[in-house]
Amino acid sequence: MTMRLDYLSIFPAYFDVLDISLLGKAAVNGLVEVHAHDLRDWTHDRHRTVDDTPCGGGAGMVMKPDPWGEAFDEIIGTEPDSSVHVIFPSPSGAPFTQSAAQELSSAVRIVFCCGRYEGIDHRVIDYARSMWTVHEVSLGDYVLNGGEVAALAITEAVVRLVPGFMGNPESLAEESFSAGQDGLLEYPLFTRPVSWRGLDVPEVLMSGHHGRIAKWRRDESVRLTCERRPDLTDSDFGVPH
Numbered sequence: 001m002t003m004r005l006d007y008l009s010i011f012p013a014y015f016d017v018l019d020i021s022l023l024g025k026a027a028v029n030g031l032v033e034v035h036a037h038d039l040r041d042w043t044h045d046r047h048r049t050v051d052d053t054p055c056g057g058g059a060g061m062v063m064k065p066d067p068w069g070e071a072f073d074e075i076i077g078t079e080p081d082s083s084v085h086v087i088f089p090s091p092s093g094a095p096f097t098q099s100a101a102q103e104l105s106s107a108v109r110i111v112f113c114c115g116r117y118e119g120i121d122h123r124v125i126d127y128a129r130s131m132w133t134v135h136e137v138s139l140g141d142y143v144l145n146g147g148e149v150a151a152l153a154i155t156e157a158v159v160r161l162v163p164g165f166m167g168n169p170e171s172l173a174e175e176s177f178s179a180g181q182d183g184l185l186e187y188p189l190f191t192r193p194v195s196w197r198g199l200d201v202p203e204v205l206m207s208g209h210h211g212r213i214a215k216w217r218r219d220e221s222v223r224l225t226c227e228r229r230p231d232l233t234d235s236d237f238g239v240p241h
């Protein structure tokens with residue numbers, strides 16, 4: 001099953017990068033097809049205007065609804081279809097999580113609506129909710145200048161989970177933020193040379209003793225999680241279960 005990804009933006013060139021790297025390979029073997037669109041193609045004035053001043057006053061500019069509506073009509077269609085997932089990256093969106101990426105990895109179609117300026121006229125989101133499955137998502141508690149970088153990050157998180165995309169699916173199981181690691185942070189990784197600039201690989205990892213190695217790795221995951229992400233630990237006991 002091919003996943004179709006569409007990107008609506010006034011900077012569609014952001015998405016040229018999707019033609020290379022891992023994603024390029026997925027596109028080549030037909031797992032994923034990528035279409036980037038310039039929102040200004042759905043404007044009709046000489047200046048190809050996509051923004052206007054905010055009703056009610058305030059700083060900055062707001063993206064007009066009209067170009068979005070016309071782009072939706074052409075790119076997605078005019079009939080409701082809950083199988084189409086429409087993503088609006090937004091600083092006021094719900095935190096994007098690995099489980100959201102997991103869910104989206106089985107979608108047939110995802111349309112990313114990348115806002116700029118202070119954001120998009122809210123009626124665009126309301127209209128989209130009446131037609132498709134809408135996700136307003138935030139990447140984290142920091143402000144970007146637009147939705148494009150968030151769309152790229154979400155794309156990578158989703159596409160790498162599409163069945164048949166990753167070379168060795170086992171590597172997906174062991175990752176942080178996935179059930180395989182009990183929601184703990186990943187332990188430190190090492191490879192050859194065993195000694196590098198006076199720094200050595202922990203001896204236990206060279207012992208060949210799989211039980212000790214597994215224990216060392218879990219202890220490290222617990223230590224790192226408690227140090228860096230106390231929010232991921234179970235507050236009742238203070239240590240991840």
Ligand SMILES: Nc1cc(-c2ccc3ccn(Cc4ccccn4)c3c2)[nH]n1
Nearest residue numbers: 089090091115116139140144145146147
């Ligand atoms: N996690 C995130 C997501 C975003 C994001 C997503 C889309 C847009 C469209 C415009 N802006 C700029 C902007 C600046 C100030 C207040 C509102 N928006 C965006 C920012 N920032 N951080």
